[in-house]
Amino acid sequence: MRTAPLLLIAALALAPLAACDDTSKPAAGETPKPPSPEPGPPQPDDSPADGGAEQLGSEPIPPSPDPAPQPAEPPPPTSATFDHAPAGVIPPGQGPGYLDRTVWSPNMCWPLAEAGFPNSQVYGPGGGMGPPGKPSQCDSLNYTLPWRDNFCEARSRTNPMCAGSGTGHQGQDIRPATCKKNQHWALAAEAGTITDIGSYSVTLVGQAAPHYTYRYLHLQMATLAVKEGDSVAKGQQLGKVSNDFGGTPTTIHLHFEIRAGVAGTTTDGKPVALHTFLPPYLSLVEAYQRKLNGQTCG
Numbered sequence: 456m457r458t459a460p461l462l463l464i465a466a467l468a469l470a471p472l473a474a475c476d477d478t479s480k481p482a483a484g485e486t487p488k489p490p491s492p493e494p495g496p497p498q499p500d501d502s503p504a505d506g507g508a509e510q511l512g513s514e515p516i517p518p519s520p521d522p523a524p525q526p527a528e529p530p531p532p533t534s535a536t537f538d539h540a541p542a543g544v545i546p547p548g549q550g551p552g553y554l555d556r557t558v559w560s561p562n563m564c565w566p567l568a569e570a571g572f573p574n575s576q577v578y579g580p581g582g583g584m585g586p587p588g589k590p591s592q593c594d595s596l597n598y599t600l601p602w603r604d605n606f607c608e609a610r611s612r613t614n615p616m617c618a619g620s621g622t623g624h625q626g627q628d629i630r631p632a633t634c635k636k637n638q639h640w641a642l643a644a645e646a647g648t649i650t651d652i653g654s655y656s657v658t659l660v661g662q663a664a665p666h667y668t669y670r671y672l673h674l675q676m677a678t679l680a681v682k683e684g685d686s687v688a689k690g691q692q693l694g695k696v697s698n699d700f701g702g703t704p705t706t707i708h709l710h711f712e713i714r715a716g717v718a719g720t721t722t723d724g725k726p727v728a729l730h731t732f733l734p735p736y737l738s739l740v741e742a743y744q745r746k747l748n749g750q751t752c753g
C-alpha cells in the first residue's frame with residue numbers, strides 16, 4: 456500500500472500548524488492582530504518554523520491616528536515650457552487676428568539663436584499705438600512673457616487670411632533676447648536657398664516639400680551672413696536682428712513670415728493659395744518648445 460506513507464506525511468505537516476495557533480495569539484501588551492476578513496492561502500513566509508512572534512512584526516501596521524507626514528512623491532519629469540498666450544488672440548480693437556490650429560511648419564527651427572519675445576511692435580510700449588506714458592521700446596513689458604500672436608493685427612498690408620478688410624499683419628513680430636540691435640542672430644528655419652535679398656528682407660525657400668517661403672525682415676542688412684543664391688543649412692546664421700526698414704527705422708525686432716509653398720486648406724476650411732501668408736505662431740511655439748527641451752537646430 457502506498458497510501459499509508461502519504462497519510463503520515465500529511466499528518467506530520469498539519470501538526471506544527473496546530474501548535475502555532477497558540478504562539479500567533481498576541482502576548483499581553485502587544486498590539487492585537489487585526490482580523491483578516493479573507494485570509495489568503497499560506498505564503499512561503501508564513502512557515503510555522505518562523506514562529507508567531509516574528510510573524511507579528513511583518514503584519515500591516517494599523518493606521519496611526521496622527522500619522523507622520525510622508526515625503527511627497529517626486530513629480531514626474533515634465534517638459535520645459537513657457538508662458539504664451541493662445542494663438543489667434545489679439546486684444547479688442549487691435550485687429551481681427553486669425554485662429555488657425557494648423558502647425559504649418561512642424562519641423563522648423565526657432566529662428567533665433569537665443570530666446571525672443573513675440574508680441575506687437577505697434578501696440579506695445581514705444582509703438583505707434585502703444586500705451587500712454589510708456590514711450591520706450593525697451594520697456595520691460597516688451598521683454599516679458601507671455602508671448603502674443605500678432606498675425607492679422609490691424610495693418611494696411613494685404614492679407615486674405617484676415618477677416619473683414621482682407622488686410623493685416625502678414626507674419627509674427629519677435630523681439631530678440633535683449634533690446635540691443637545688431638547682436639542677436641537670426642537662423643534659417645530650415646535648409647533651403649536664399650532666393651531674394653531686399654532692402655530690409657531676406658527670403659529663404661525651404662528645400663524640402665512643401666517648400667515654404669520664410670521671410671526675415673529688419674535684419675542688419677549691411678552685415679548679413681548670406682547672399683542671394685546661397686544654400687543654407689537648417690539653423691545657419693543669416694543675419695543679426697536690427698531695425699532696418701529701408702529708411703526710417705522700425706523697432707528692434709524680427710518680422711518672421713511663412714508663406715505657402717503649395718495650395719491647401721486651413722484647419723477651419725479656408726482655402727490657401729500658393730504664397731498665402733500663413734499664421735506662424737503655432738509653428739514658433741512648437742519650435743521654441745523643442746529648443747527648450749534641448750533639441751538642437753540642424
Ligand SMILES: [Zn+2]
Nearest residue numbers: 626627628710
Ligand atoms: Zn511685422
